[in-house]
Each structure stands twice: as C-alpha cells, then as structure tokens.
Amino acid sequence: MAKKKTKKSTAKKKSASKSPKTVTKKRSKRGSNGVKTTAKLEGLAESVVENAFGRREPAIDIPIRALSNVSFNPKTRYIEMGDRCQQRALFNYGQAKRFMQTLLVASKCKELVDADKTASIRQIYYLAKHTIKGTKEKTFDSQDESDPVIEDLEVALEALREELHVFAGSKGALIGELTFVDSGDTIDATKLGSGGYAIPSIVEPNVIQFKKCKAKYVLHVEKDTVWRRFVEDRFWEKHRCILTHGGGQPSRGVRRMLYRLHDELKLPVVCLLDNDPWGYYIYSVIKQGSINLAFESSRMAVPNARFIGVSSFDYDRFDLTDDVKIELDGNDIKRAKQILNYPWFAGKKAWEKEIKRMVKNGFKMEVEALCSKNLTFVTEEYTPQRLKQPKSWLD
Amino acid sequence: MEDQRAGGACLDSDITAQTDIQLQPQTSISSSVETLTRIKAGKVSKKKSRTSRASAETMAKQQREISISEFFARNRHLLGFDNKRKALLTSVKEAVDNALDACEEGGVFPEIYLEIKQLAEDRFRMICRDNGPGIVKAQIPNIFGKLLYGSKFHRLKMSRGQQGIGISAAGMYGLITTGKPVSIISRTGKGKPAHHYKLAIDTKKNKPDIIADKTVDVPWDRGTEIEIEMVASYNKGRQSVAEYIELTAIANPHTTIVFKGPDKKVVEYLRNVDELPEQTEEIKPHPHGVELGILMKMVKETSAKQLGAFLSGEFSRVSPKIAKEVCAKSGLTQRTWLQSVGPSDIEKIYNVLQETKLRAPSTNCLAPIGAEAILNGLLKGIKAEFYTASTRPPAVYRGNPFQIEVGMAFGGQLGSLDNNGNGDEKSKQPPTARVIRFANRVPLLYQQSGCCTFKSVVDTKWNNYGLSQSRSSLPQAPFVVLIHMASVWVPFTSESKEAIADYDEIRKEIKLGLSECGRRLGTYIRRKKKRSHFAQRRDVFHRYIHEIVESCRAMTVCNKDDLRNALSDLAARATEAADMEFDDHGKIIAKRKGSDSEMDNTIVLGESEQAPPGQMELFAGDDESVTERKVRAKKSKKKSKKSKGAKNAKPTGKKKKKRK
Structure with a gap:
C-alpha cells in the first residue's frame, strides 16, 4: 500500500526539486556513503509538498519496527528487518500528530546537518518542542514522544542516527590493551585509571580510529559495578584483553564499538552476563541485533560472540550456596519462554537446556552473586576457569 | 373542570351508575339529583342523630332534597x-x-x-x-x-x-x-x-x-x-x-x-394542519370491558325484551350465535324474558361473558392525532432541531380500544431553555427531559409521576438512544417526549382524571411507540455526533498543518501559502462528513449524506430554520400594540416556513431534502 504512493511521487517529479527523490523503497545494503543525508531529508519534505499539490494525502512510509517485521537470517546470523511498512498519514486522526512530529524532527535534523552540529536526543526534544500556534498544545509532551520519532526517521530515511547528527548519552565504558584515536586525541586504554574510557554514542571511523591492539579478545560484562571489579583486579592486564560494559542493555555506541573491535581487529567477543532472561536478551542483542533497531544489525551485530556465563549450570559447577539465589517471578518465566521462542534461539539445543534449567532451578543469579564466595572469586577463579572451557560456552 | 375530559368519570360512577340518567334535557337531572340528594341527606341526618336523639318524625323534618348544583357548590x-x-x-x-x-x-x-x-x-x-x-x-x-x-x-x-x-x-x-x-x-x-x-x-x-x-x-x-x-x-x-x-x-x-x-x-x-380530526363513531361496550354493576344497569335500561336480543344488541362483538352460546352456558335461552332474569342470573351471564372468546372491539371509534399532525404540533409549540412522531396501531385493554401516539423533540433551543421555556443559559447541566401527556387530545398537567406514560418513559433505556440517563429517572437531555392516548374510555387512576392507569396492554403500546421514535432519535444523535466528530478532526488537522508547512519550508523550497492551501483543501476533503450540513453556497442545510429526513415522520431543522433565540424576548415589550405587531410579523414569517415544513412532512416521508 505504501509503495505505490512513493513511486508515484517519484515519477511525477517537479522541475523545481533539484535532488532526486529518496524516500524510496530500495532497501539498500546499508550503503553508508550513498545519498547524502540532506538530500534524504529534502526528499521527505518534497514528497509531502508534491503530494499536497497533487491532491494526494501526504504520508510517510515507516518500516515496522516490531517482531512481526523482523526475520533471522541464518546465513548472516543476525536479525534483518522485513519490508513491511506502516504508512503514517497526516489525515488520519490517530497519526496526524505523529506525522507532524516526524516532519518537525526532520527539519531540526536538517538544521543540524546544515550547520554541521550534533545534538543529543534530549536536545532534539527541546529543539522541536514548542507550543502550537493558536493552541495550548505542545508539539511534544515528553522525550518519550520524540525518541521513537527519531528512530522512525532513521528507518524511513535509511539514515543512521549519526548521519542525522543526533547522538545519545554515553553509556558503557572500555579499558584494556588498545590504543586508538578519538577526535584527534590518541588514547592508550591501558592508562585510564579506574574510570576507563566512556564509549560515546558515535564511534564511527571518522571519530575513532584504532591504532595498536595487544588484546587477544574482548570481555563484555553487563554492568558498571562488575566491570569495576575486573578493573580493580586488573583483569585486562593479566589476561591481555579489552574489558567493556554496556550499563545493562548496551547502547548503539557500545554495540558498534564491539562490532568494530571484532570486525576490524578480529577480536573474539565473550560476554559475562547475569543468569536471568534479561541477561540472555542482552547477549542476544549483542550477537544478533535488536528487534527495534534491526535495520542496523548488519553494522552492529557480532554473530560470533559467545556467552560464557553466568549459566544455570554454574550453581552446581561451582558449588554455589543458596545465598546467590533470587527467586524467579512470573514475569521472568514469561520472558524466558518468549526468548526461547525467538527464531534465533530456536534450534539451539544448548540454549534450550540453559533456559529450561533456569526455569527448573526456579532462581536466577547475578554476576555479583559470585562474590558470596569471596570478593575476587569472579576475577580470579570463575572467569579464568570459564574461559578455559570453550566447549561449555553458549553460542 | 378536570373530569370533563375523556373516558369515564368519578361522576359517572358516583351518580350515573346508580341512577338512570336519560339523555332528555330536563327530566334526567331530577332523577339523578334525587338519588344523590338521598345519599347526601342520609349522611347528614345520621350525624345529627348522634348528637341529639331524635325520632323518625323530627328527622323527617330535616330530610330535604338538595340540588346537584348545591352539592357541587359545596364540594x-x-x-x-x-x-x-x-x-x-x-x-x-x-x-x-x-x-x-x-x-x-x-x-x-x-x-x-x-x-x-x-x-x-x-x-x-x-x-x-x-x-x-x-x-x-x-x-x-x-x-x-x-x-x-x-x-x-x-x-x-x-x-x-x-x-x-x-x-x-x-x-x-x-x-x-x-x-x-x-x-x-x-x-x-x-x-x-x-x-x-x-x-x-x-x-x-x-x-x-x-x-x-x-x-x-x-x-x-x-x-x-x-x-x-x-x-x-x-x-x-x-x-x-x-x-x-x-x-x-x-x-x-x-x-x-x-x-x-x-x-x-x-x-x-397558528393552525398548521389542513385537516380536521375525523369524527369518531360511538361504539357499544365490549363485554370484556363492562363490570357486573354496569351489566345490571344495562339490563334494566335496555329496550330489548329478551335476553338474546339484549346481548347481541347492546354489546359490540356479540353475534346472535355467540349470544346463544352465552345463554346456553348460563342455563338460560335466548328467549328468556329479561324481566325474569334475576341478579344471580346476571352474575352467571357476566362470568360466562368474561370467559367467552370474543373478537377485539372495532377501532374505528378512535381518531388519533396522527404522526404528521403531532409533528406539526410539536413544530408549533416546541423549538427544537429534531422532531419525530409515530402512531401505534390500535390495541385493546379490557375490551376498550385505544391507541397510543408518541412524539419527540430534541435539541435546538431546548438545550438553552429550561423546562418552562424560560431562557436559562447559566445552568450548564443539560435540562431534564420533559414528558407531555395527553388523553384524547386533552393535556394532563397533574400527577405526572403516577401516570403510566411517565413510568414508561422512565423505564425506557434512553442510553441506547444516545441520551444520558441515570437509573429510574428521566433522561438528562434537551428533550421533550409527547405521549397521547386516544380511547373511548381512558382509564384514569383517580377521579381527578390526572394520570392514566398502569395497564400492561397500555404500557406495552407506549413502550413500543417510545422505542420506535427512540430509534430514529438515536440515529439522528449518532449522525450528529459523527458530524461533530469530523469537525473536530478537521480542527486537529488544521492545527498541525501550520507546523508541517513550517517544517517543509525548512527542508525544501516551496511556497508556504500554496502548500498551506493545498493541505487545507486536503483536510477538508478528508473530513467531508463534517460538511454534510453545507451546500455549495456554504449555506447551512442542504446536502446531507445519509439524510436524516429519510426516516419516516421525522423533521430535522437546520440551524437557520430554527426560530431565532431572541424570539421569546419579543413578548417582553411594554408597549402592547408594538409588541403585538412585531409578534404578528414574526409569526407570519414563521408561518410560511412552517407550512413548508408541514408540506414536506407529508406521509411520504420526504422532508426538506432540497432547499436552494
């Protein structure tokens, strides 16, 4: 339904519009240096103008970002976005405001690109927020409204967030045997004290270039606190690795960084996450990409990543005590079953066993629970031991 | 006088039932008055005798005749x-x-x-x-x-x-x-x-x-x-x-x-119907509607000499064949002389009559107002925007034919006026609906809550028809509902003839009438809501169009005004439904998709057709003559309009569809 409209408007090109229409449907293989972002933004506005003058109701096609429109590609081993689009029409009572917001955010991005400035998603929210003329209504009531609009725009225009000159807050950190250049400054990641290097939202090659790498692999842990344990025990030094964390669900910056470390420096990525459904899903996002941002899987997913722990079997394996247990609640079990049904988990016997075991155990475990043995158990015994048993890693 | 209206009366049962009133002018009174006086006087003398013991002779002195006029003068x-x-x-x-x-x-x-x-x-x-x-x-x-x-x-x-x-x-x-x-x-x-x-x-x-x-x-x-x-x-x-x-x-x-x-x-x-009500025929009582006392009275009064002739001659729907059956069942024959029929026989006949299956009485004795005329009546008396009416087919309760008619008026100025037609703009709450009741075209003003019609209105689920209503009360809406009962004998709850009694058959007919009109009202209200819904949508679209124009202008080269106009046009097209009240000239009322007037016996007035709200004030002038003239002018204008409405309200059901 959505396609024909765009085609029509492309065909009926106005002489006034200089740049070609780009709100098209050729879902290109992420040709990052394809058409320029400004042209894409202009094309969006032009399609609206052309439709209006052509007596057609303006609408934007936005690929659906939901489980129903993603598929797992067994060849590439990451989640890909389908072709299904949702039309966002101005003259649809339920979509009118969203439509307006989308165009508003687009115009703000255009300003940013033209001025060669970047803004955080929160700054975009404030840039675009104002009272609509003649009413008491605000264009945006909260950032919760503008954030999805930015993502919509990314998919609709096939432009990355950084291409739209928008960034999110830094989340996650890095430390270890790596030297790189960030915006012209050379950073030796072995000399970053206890705080490490905060991974920015944008880690594209034009911002960060890798120089020297002595690390043999990347160890990604779930949270800041665990990461600090490893830093304090100088785990990266002893084991010649790079330590990263994502502050829970890793942001795009962290995932892109992992991808680049894996892709450019050929470093294996291993993950140490909590033994609960949320930990499993963090791993899934790192490995296969997320449903919401499936269009960026190809440049973020690390299909070769491995899950080293904490496994449901570690309770027996490491002879842990009852003190580590957190009882599963209804939500956990529901989510576990959901995960088990994702196509990219289906068919993986080990994962099936793992998740079923957790449900059978009736409890979950945090990485930090391992400290119940002693404080450095996780860095000195657990992790080294797990690293030596690649066969028991989960794929 | 209250009791003069319709159907039976206290007076009928009090006086005429026990006495024999003939319809000749002079003589009838004396006999009825006599009886009445006797009763009255008897009461009086009894009282007296308690206080001072008296002999029959002294009492006799006080016993006198009083006239019916005197009786009513006192009562x-x-x-x-x-x-x-x-x-x-x-x-x-x-x-x-x-x-x-x-x-x-x-x-x-x-x-x-x-x-x-x-x-x-x-x-x-x-x-x-x-x-x-x-x-x-x-x-x-x-x-x-x-x-x-x-x-x-x-x-x-x-x-x-x-x-x-x-x-x-x-x-x-x-x-x-x-x-x-x-x-x-x-x-x-x-x-x-x-x-x-x-x-x-x-x-x-x-x-x-x-x-x-x-x-x-x-x-x-x-x-x-x-x-x-x-x-x-x-x-x-x-x-x-x-x-x-x-x-x-x-x-x-x-x-x-x-x-x-x-x-x-x-x-x-002003008159806005060109037909007089049909003259009705007088009918004979239906056996299922008479009471034993009345039957006895009829036996006494009839000119028939034999039982069979009496039954088939004095009642409706009693054929000679049925009369024969009735006589046989009560152990008598058609030939039995009425003079020889005793009270116990009459009771027997009465019981047999009640058990016998008889055809319902004929209904040509009823002259309903007619849905069309009710519409015109409402149009004349009530300033609203939606009118509908319906006349139920005749029905029968206890052997008496009757017919129910229902009319409704909704919206318009009713919303801004209180129940008495006085402007009361301050009260934000929608007014309570008003029930107007008629029996044989006579308005009933008292004892509303005891009336069968009122109970039926309250019992109706108005929420189904788009009106808000709290439990067992009248709906809260600018709404008037009219109920008319036409009958040869309207059953009143009391002698004062102010409320109609609650018979199941009557209640059922009223309910059916109410739901028939209610459905039309519901349809109208839903359509109206839909229209305003679309108008609301258009507002929303217009609100965002400005933002969109600005955004587009920031991203590409375009003429802001042209774009705004183009989008506004599209918005208008997308919300066409809101325009259904406007014609090409922008005049209100005309093309209306899914026209309201396709409903039978329904009139919908556009805003311009409704009487201007200032009309009430016209009557408030001090100068009598000026006021009168103004009113007349106003009225005559209205008359032409109304007559048009009346013309359109002909039973074909086609109303004000086209209006240039």
Missing part, C-alpha cells in the same frame, strides 16, 4: 376548583375544551381567542371566544346555567368532555366567589343576531337565572364568547394556563389559539 374540589390557581386553569380548560368540541362537531377549523384579565389582586376575568357554530338562543341558558346539561353524557365515544358539568360549574364558581353572573354572547351565523345573556345559576333549583338578555352587535360572524369573572390566581410555568394552552396547541395543530395573559403578552399558535 367544588370534585370539579377541580380546589384552589384559586387550579380554579382558573380548570375554567380555561372547560371553556377551551367546549370551544374545540363545538368547532370540530360543526366542521370548522377552531380559532380560539382566550384572554385572562387581572382586575384585582386575586380577581380575574376569563374571556374565551370561538368560531364554532354558535348556540341557538333557547339553549344558551340551559347549557351555561345548568349543571349536567349537555349532549355528551356517558357514551363510549372518543371526545374531550363527557358529562356537561364543566362550563356551568366554572360559571357557578365565578358566581359563588364574585357574585357576578356569567356573560355569554353567541351568534349562529352572519346576518343572524348575536344574543347576549347574563346568567346566574340558581343553585337550589339547578336552574339558570337570566339576569339580562339582549341583542348586541359583535364584530365576528359566528361563534360563542363566554366571560366569567372569578377569584383566582395566575401563575406561570408548570401547571399554568400558559402551559395548558401550549400543550393544547401541540395536540390540536388544526387549531389556532391566541392567548393574551394578564401581562398583556400575546402568544399565538
């Missing part, structure tokens, strides 16, 4: 003269009802002029003039100066009055309270003299007392004018003379009524 509440306020209303009612009946029987469109003049704090003069056939000179004193004198006694015929007590009672009330006689002028046609009588009632003898009798010149050709002076009080609002007139006009759209109140304001209700 005037029975006739609806309980208080000053009600006395005025009752007098007006009697005068207007008589006038309407006279005109209809004479086959002319009634034109009634009613004036209430205030003479002193609590003294009023009522003047009522009609254009009826007039009254011959010799009958004037009897009709207005004698109680229980008339042509409508106790018959099974659908008519307003029944006994002929009303107008003379009003005159009597005036005489008692002010000492002034009743003044009557009547003329039977052009070129004939107009007779002017002044009459007082001799209450002792129930006889007219002629005070003056002369011939006068009057500016009108035909009709009767009555003038009664009385102690009364005039009020506005509910249960007032004004409301009575308004409702009468609604139920009698074939009538022109001009009403001038004590405040000198003139309200005119």
